[in-house]
Amino acid sequence: xxxxxxxxxxxxxxxxxxxxxxxxxGQRVEHRILSKEHADGSLEMISYNAxxxxxxxxxxxxIRVPSLSKAQFDQLVARVRTKxxxxxxxxxxxxxxxxxxxxxxLRVLSRLx
Numbered sequence: 001x002x003x004x005x006x007x008x009x010x011x012x013x014x015x016x017x018x019x020x021x022x023x024x025x026g027q028r029v030e031h032r033i034l035s036k037e038h039a040d041g042s043l044e045m046i047s048y049n050a051x052x053x054x055x056x057x058x059x060x061x062x063i064r065v066p067s068l069s070k071a072q073f074d075q076l077v078a079r080v081r082t083k084x085x086x087x088x089x090x091x092x093x094x095x096x097x098x099x100x101x102x103x104x105x106l107r108v109l110s111r112l113x
Contacts, residue, residue, distance in 0.1 A: 003046050003062070009039030012105045015094040016077060018084055027053040033080065035073060037097070042067045
């Protein structure tokens, strides 16, 4: 079951992936923050931990915030950046807000490794 579904007029906004540095790519734990923009400009955020091993992943500790402003979202992400005990390069930002369409967002996501 997908964590994020887009309704008409909605788009992805920004995704963040926090990885523990030095962990082999075949088995790792990540914290992920996904967001989408509603048609009215507010955001929805989904935050969860992902355990990945040998191509399989499991999600835990899923938190959904159905509506928040972009300023509130930025404050939450800033707090994660300062409170997380990982170097800045271990936090990956995927800014999909600059894409002109959902189709372009999906193309960008499909090229990520």
